[in-house]
Amino acid sequence: DSGVTQTPKHLITATGQRVTLRCSPRSGDLSVYWYQQSLDQGLQFLIQYYNGEERAKGNILERFSAQQFPDLHSELNLSSLELGDSALYFCASSVVGTSIGELFFGEGSRLTVL
Amino acid sequence: AQSVAQPEDQVNVAEGNPLTVKCTYSVSGNPYLFWYVQYPNRGLQFLLKYITGDNLVKGSYGFEAEFNKSQTSFHLKKPSALVSDSALYFCAVRDMESGAGSYQLTFGKGTKLSVIP
Numbered sequence: 001d002s003g004v005t006q007t008p009k010h011l012i013t014a015t016g017q018r019v020t021l022r023c024s025p026r027s028g029d030l031s032v033y034w035y036q037q038s039l040d041q042g043l044q045f046l047i048q049y050y051n052g053e054e055r056a057k058g059n060i061l062e063r064f065s066a067q068q069f070p071d072l073h074s075e076l077n078l079s080s081l082e083l084g085d086s087a088l089y090f091c092a093s094s095v096v097g098t099s100i101g102e103l104f105f106g107e108g109s110r111l112t113v114l
Numbered sequence: 115a116q117s118v119a120q121p122e123d124q125v126n127v128a129e130g131n132p133l134t135v136k137c138t139y140s141v142s143g144n145p146y147l148f149w150y151v152q153y154p155n156r157g158l159q160f161l162l163k164y165i166t167g168d169n170l171v172k173g174s175y176g177f178e179a180e181f182n183k184s185q186t187s188f189h190l191k192k193p194s195a196l197v198s199d200s201a202l203y204f205c206a207v208r209d210m211e212s213g214a215g216s217y218q219l220t221f222g223k224g225t226k227l228s229v230i231p
Binding site: 004 | 148157160163218221223
């Protein structure tokens, strides 16, 4: 158990809808990262938050947004969903204040868009 | 920009034989290198990392990896494969020169390891 909690584990929805994925980082970790895993694209970095502020942005679509709350949990919002958004979405967290620490991943949220 | 290549989509090895999963990287500065394993329907689990120092890094579950700066490689190895090692393996890199506080990893596409009984 990595200590990173993601909900929901599975989500099935229709095209055009909006969903919210939630992540609670490990106790004490201030950084949260979101990744998307799909068969054709592999693991793609979406966005990173550090102590409530956006720190880095990767291949995140404009239809997607994220935020990190004062209690450090994070939410990834996916809107106007398309079939191609079906993927496994991972949250990860890392030790505060170091660039050499590994990321700790949650179990993921599997999104299916029908 | 940083990138990672895992040239083999799949590696098959007989139980008890040594295994190698290949990884090459590209960064503008010096790299931090990582290996993760993903079992079916699970998240990624950290195996080992190279930061600096000895080129041979030992990690979890008997795995080790060899850093080769001249070949920009970081191959994952294990002397004797187990059926339970069957999983998806990811190599990842972080550039030491990444922007302050920007510590995300760039992952390879993964290599599926199948250990045959």
